[in-house]
Amino acid sequence: MTASNGHGMTLAEKVLARASGAERVVPGEIIEGNVDLAMMHEQGAQTVGPFHQMGAEKVWDPERVVIAIDHWVPASTEGAAVLHRILRKFAAETQLPHFYDVGRHGICHQILAENGWVVPGDLAVGTDSHTNMLGAMGAVATGIGPTEMAAVLALGQLWLKVPPTIQVKVHGTMGRGVTAKDLVLRILGEIKTTGATYKSVEYSGPAIEALSMPERFTICNMTTEMGAKCGMVAPDQKTFDYLAPIAKHAMHPLTPDADAQYERVVEIDLDGMPPMVACPYSPDNVRPLPDVVREHIKVDQVFLGSCTNARIEDLREGAALMKGRQVAKGVRFIVSPASTKIYDQCLKEGIIQTFTDAGAVFTNSSCSACFGGNMGILAPDEVCASSSNRNFPGRMGAKEARIYLMSPAATVAAAIRGEVADHREYL
Amino acid sequence: MKDVIEGRVWTLGRDVDTDGIISGKYLTIIDPEELKKHVFEIALPEFAQAARPGDILVADENFGSGSSREHAPQAMKAIGVGAVVADSFARIFFRNAINLGLPTVEARGVRAIFEQGDTARIEMRAGRITNVRTGATVTFPPLPPHLLGLLDAGGLVEKVRTELAARKAAAAAPP
Ligand code: SF4
Numbered sequence: 001m002t003a004s005n006g007h008g009m010t011l012a013e014k015v016l017a018r019a020s021g022a023e024r025v026v027p028g029e030i031i032e033g034n035v036d037l038a039m040m041h042e043q044g045a046q047t048v049g050p051f052h053q054m055g056a057e058k059v060w061d062p063e064r065v066v067i068a069i070d071h072w073v074p075a076s077t078e079g080a081a082v083l084h085r086i087l088r089k090f091a092a093e094t095q096l097p098h099f100y101d102v103g104r105h106g107i108c109h110q111i112l113a114e115n116g117w118v119v120p121g122d123l124a125v126g127t128d129s130h131t132n133m134l135g136a137m138g139a140v141a142t143g144i145g146p147t148e149m150a151a152v153l154a155l156g157q158l159w160l161k162v163p164p165t166i167q168v169k170v171h172g173t174m175g176r177g178v179t180a181k182d183l184v185l186r187i188l189g190e191i192k193t194t195g196a197t198y199k200s201v202e203y204s205g206p207a208i209e210a211l212s213m214p215e216r217f218t219i220c221n222m223t224t225e226m227g228a229k230c231g232m233v234a235p236d237q238k239t240f241d242y243l244a245p246i247a248k249h250a251m252h253p254l255t256p257d258a259d260a261q262y263e264r265v266v267e268i269d270l271d272g273m274p275p276m277v278a279c280p281y282s283p284d285n286v287r288p289l290p291d292v293v294r295e296h297i298k299v300d301q302v303f304l305g306s307c308t309n310a311r312i313e314d315l316r317e318g319a320a321l322m323k324g325r326q327v328a329k330g331v332r333f334i335v336s337p338a339s340t341k342i343y344d345q346c347l348k349e350g351i352i353q354t355f356t357d358a359g360a361v362f363t364n365s366s367c368s369a370c371f372g373g374n375m376g377i378l379a380p381d382e383v384c385a386s387s388s389n390r391n392f393p394g395r396m397g398a399k400e401a402r403i404y405l406m407s408p409a410a411t412v413a414a415a416i417r418g419e420v421a422d423h424r425e426y427l
Numbered sequence: 428m429k430d431v432i433e434g435r436v437w438t439l440g441r442d443v444d445t446d447g448i449i450s451g452k453y454l455t456i457i458d459p460e461e462l463k464k465h466v467f468e469i470a471l472p473e474f475a476q477a478a479r480p481g482d483i484l485v486a487d488e489n490f491g492s493g494s495s496r497e498h499a500p501q502a503m504k505a506i507g508v509g510a511v512v513a514d515s516f517a518r519i520f521f522r523n524a525i526n527l528g529l530p531t532v533e534a535r536g537v538r539a540i541f542e543q544g545d546t547a548r549i550e551m552r553a554g555r556i557t558n559v560r561t562g563a564t565v566t567f568p569p570l571p572p573h574l575l576g577l578l579d580a581g582g583l584v585e586k587v588r589t590e591l592a593a594r595k596a597a598a599a600a601p602p
Binding site for chain 1 (some may be wrong): 442446447450451453454455459469492493494495496497500515517519522523527571573576582583584587588590591
């Protein structure tokens with residue numbers, strides 16, 4: 001429905017209007033939004049101090065708060081153990097029932113997705129920048145810091161500036177061996193790491209409608225690398241089918257108006273698009289995979305994991321390529337599922353066996369090697385092929401180490417070949 | 428918050444990301460006093476040793492991109508940074524800094540008028556930054572009243588504390 005005065009609203013504007021109880025909002029306006037879901041991981045330990053300093057005693061709605069520890073699981077340092085203990089104690093004291101502790105854990109965004117914590121129309125916030133991933137549900141999902149989270153826990157609200165929206169319209173069909181990861185890298189190459197700062201990115205068009213929910217998660221996940229406040233896909237039958245058995249609260253499906261006003265429209269054609277790679281040291285330093293392959297870039301480590309690409313679909317695809325092949329000599333291949341549920345599924349399907357037979361290390365589910373603070377840390381000058389989302393200097397360890405971001409299938413090819421390789425040769 | 432902030436300038440380039448400000452290995456540190464020892468270890472290694480309270484950071488575009496770690500502005504606050512000025516900011520960094528009461532100013536073209544060691548004068552409400560050595564200025568749209576109010580309150584903790592106390596008082600008041 002179009003508002004009577006002026007043009008219609010984008011998806012983000014619709015959700016923020018709902019969150020603030022307004023009929024209409026416009027970009028640039030500051031609103032007080034009612035939060036539908038608040039998520040914390042280890043950084044939430046820093047929420048506890050400010051929460052008490054604010055004089056807060058109760059959490060506004062314990063049914064709307066999820067704690068999922070993921071960066072250091074099980075605790076790998078004393079510091080991490082302390083963070084976990086602070087959160088456990090806080091959860092007990094404020095009676096927060098939804099704590100995904102060691103054994104039921106997973107990467108926080110995956111925990112939200114696979115348990116139906118975020119649904120269409122929601123305003124969701126989390127103490128992690130990749131909270132954007134949940135925008136795939138047709139929600140405004142965004143990252144905030146721990147002090148701000150303390151205010152959200154106390155009041156159930158936060159201030160937000162209504163963002164202008166960039167529409168990314170995707171046409172065409174993906175070629176053999178081309179994935180959602182390649183698509184989002186291609187979009188990043190276009191929008192760049194600052195192109196969507198403070199903005200909402202709305203993904204639409206026939207090629208987005210054709211994507212599965214896990215693929216939409218991958219796309220929305222890397223909206224963060226564009227600097228965006230949120231990345232969104234309008235909910236459709238796929239969203240409803242995915243959420244029907246798991247949704248934790250009522251859905252408010254909203255779609256953008258046909259006459260919504262976009263700050264910019266980016267058109268992407270998938271026809272003929274090759275797989276992509278983001279080269280060091282920025283996720284927007286994107287080049288076609290075949291060009292990079294020609295440079296024979298030797299890898300020391302390969303990482304198939306992270307909230308971007310460690311869902312069961314990703315690991316199945318990787319295992320299919322890995323089956324009957326070996327990890328190249330001198331290469332460390334780390335495979336880390338995004339959640340305990342996915343780990344279990346891998347166990348049932350023989351995926352773990354496939355990877356370990358090949359000489360890979362299949363780890364417990366966590367952020368793993370993604371952020372250089374837990375395990376799989378790179379030494380100076382080492383090179384890593386990774387299915388994760390960031391390749392800044394020092395992201396996975398030494399600041400001189402170089403990280404190439406790519407699809408899960410391409411990481412497996414790199415592990416087999418010992419250098420950046422084109423997985424389509426193995427299909 | 429002071430309306431005019433003056434201090435010695437440290438210059439930084441573009442796209443200084445949060446890994447460059449506080450790297451992943453320090454994220455389990457909660458104590459800001461400990462954290463500040465590692466601030467800018469990757470992006471500006473001499474800073475942690477040589478910084479003086481009141482110093483002003485002047486960066487190019489996209490300062491603070493990357494993760495949501497509040498450790499980044501927290502470490503700057505702990506070391507006594509007087510203000511952070513940049514051509515543009517990444518959004519979570521900007522929010523975190525304002526929420527912690529760290530004056531944060533986005534001013535297009537600001538990086539180009541400063542050199543390392545200059546003195547900057549920032550007029551928060553007038554929306555002007557001056558290089559005291561050269562006299563060069565750039566203007567910027569002042570923060571919206573909502574955010575100036577947050578800085579004036581000393582950050583989000585103070586603001587919410589006042590609000591919760593008012594709610595409590597209202598609830599306790601006889602009808
Ligand atoms: S997997 Fe990586 S990007 Fe995702 S939440 Fe964990 S550390 Fe962050």
